[in-house]
Amino acid sequence: MPKLTIDGIEVEVEKGTTLLEAIRFLGIHVPTLCHNDGLTPLGACRLCIVEIGKPPRSKIVTSCTYPAEDGLYVRANSEKVIKLRKLIIELMMATVPSSKTIQDLASKFGVTQCRFEPEHEECIHCGLCVRMCEEQMMAGAIGFAQRGKDMVITTPFDKTSDICRQCGACMYICPCCELRCQGPNAETTVCNGCLNLEPPCLDTYDDKMCFLDPCAACELAGPFRSDMKKKDEA
């Protein structure tokens, strides 16, 4: 049973526990974005960073992926960690300013400025959807493609997936696309799924990550989706 010190508190945890689990066990708060208890840790968002070891030999690691090793000296909210975390949140704000999850993080951690041009992207590449689809829905319909700046989440060869079972789990878990459906925009109809027949996401749907065809949340709307209409007209 590894014994470690977290923010001055000694704690003994079971082998195989991650640092994040140990920290949360003590009731200490560490923000996460790409972590979900039911999914394999990925370490993508870097929000859950903590400082391990004693300075000057200390090191920053992501607690969601780091094993709780014996004798570890952990500071979950050191000055350095807080400073880095705030900058990460500021960058996230600039990337997906419309995400409620990220806005909440910003206000919680006192991020009040954003020194970057907002990008209005629809994805923060947390990989939750990919893991959800693979590990919980057993579909493996979507994945990461390309690398670096060009990385996107998509289906193989960008084709409509025939293994996607349209469960909607990927959208359910996504921290970024939640604000897409903001009530009815279209004057003509009411849609029960996402309350919107001309949802804002559709303009950019093509290279985005809503892979449902027809859309699961707004099943009704499927055939009437504006992008489908466009396709028919073409």
Place this chain on the structure above:
Amino acid sequence: MKPKRTHILVCTGTGCVSAGAFDIMEALKTEIKKHELQDEIAVVPTGCNGFCENGPLVLFEPEGIFYRRLKVQDIPFLVEEHCLKGRPVPSLMYTPPKEKSPIPAMKDIEFFKHQKLVVLRNRGRIDPERIEDYIAFDGYMGLAKALEMSPEEIIEEVKVSGLRGRGGAGFPTGTKWQVCRDQPSTPKYLVCNADEGDPGAFMDRSVLEADPHAIIEGMIIGARAIGAEQGFIYVRTEYPLAVQRIKKAIQQAEENGLLGEGILGSDLKFTLSVVQGAGAFVCGEESALMQSIMGKVGRPKQRPPFPAQKGLWGKPTNINNVETWANIPQIILNGGEWLAGLGTENSKGTKIFSLVGKVNNTGLVEVPMGIKIREIVYGIGGGILGGRKFKAVQTGGPSGGCLPESMLDMPIDYESLKSVGSMMGSGGLIVMDDKTCMVDVARYFTDFLAHESCGKCFTCRKGLERMLEILTNICDGKGKEGDVELLEELAIMVKEASMCALGQTAGNPVLSTIRYFRDEYDAHIRERRCPAGFCKALITYSILEDKCVGCGACARACPVDAISGEKKQVHKIDADKCIKCGACAEVCKFDAIDKS
């Protein structure tokens, strides 16, 4: 190889081959036959000598006379003069820039004089495609000795040598082996990292091409020490000659009972295979490389577990760089103390550097650790090209740092480089002169890294992207107050909070240029001026009235007809038309074109 009167060693590394080395070799053979000298003179193909810009090159032994930039039509004359009449041909020899008389012997040329060959000891001396040649120079003697030693003794010898990984991080090799040996789980695997994705680096390629058996021997010794039965050599597909030579060498080793079951009559069993990777720069990172060997997408993985604990197929795996492996046979043969006698306190042995940029002699050089940067730049490199002023040297590949003139006398070793904000990396050395803009250099490397980042960590992906955005703005004359501080903040975040060594070092180009060349950033931002006269958005070309004699050369050179003026009258540049190509400044013989 039966000794003959003369051996003509023809360099057949990638550089010389692309300059026509094989044609030279054929021509030499034909001429020698024509003069019926084939019993006296042998023509031997060898690996890269590191002086590729002078290729194709050949060396006449035993005199050690060095000829360079040969053309097929030179060969009849060369053979007749040198081999028949015994008169070396000065016109085909190497003459250093600014000097008049050529230097006949290779060992007297500055480029070679300061080098210390350990890993590259067989370069330019043996035919890499013949195992007999390797054996003739003590090849596989280290293995024979290792087979008499216990695994612990081998590891101890490697520890004593102080050898540290040459792939970048400089982790002590003996300790790494020990960790892997101590794992209870089996089977164990060995990997040779020959991905070499740094642009402009070719040290690993050169070892593979010049002395492939040294790597194989090192790995067999490693297999005995660690207890592994299978090994992989991961070479990038862009290195066809290296792939061909290492494959041939493996085949020869197998035929000679050096690979397979019961190696050299012992109970040691070890097989080797070549894996070709066509991956990105990040595939050279060990965990990404292992993913790639297993047929998955090459993306780094979180450590721990380390490869030595859980590597290929979840089994203990020891991964070392080409150069690291190639050091092993000689450590075992000559003893660890021998290597420890070279280099500095904490960095032992030699290191191969690829010296490029604005120096007179560029190429691949092997030098003892602890050598001063000045000795490499001015000694081996022969000083700055065109007699210009030295500005900076960038060490360690794309994510290394740029060091200013005041660091020229610093010894090159792992710790010193790290302490000044750079790193050893795989051994890139790029020399820059006063025409180089340091902000642009930071932009260039950040751009490379932003594209090569695998994209998994938000910090590395977005951090680099935003840094690139700010740097591009500064170079375009759109920088603003506070940019430098924000850049620093981002670079530190990328370094601290990213997962693999790519991100953890990616802040170096920006941080080091801010540290040593802050005034250049300020000039761009505050005065909208590029001190090196490089950033196009920040320079304007104009003609100095007092210097222009009206020769018209500039007007003829200008691709967009932006220059006008009567003959013998002062000319003028139309700023609206000028595309800032710099052609006019190149041709003006009177220094009348001002760039500011």
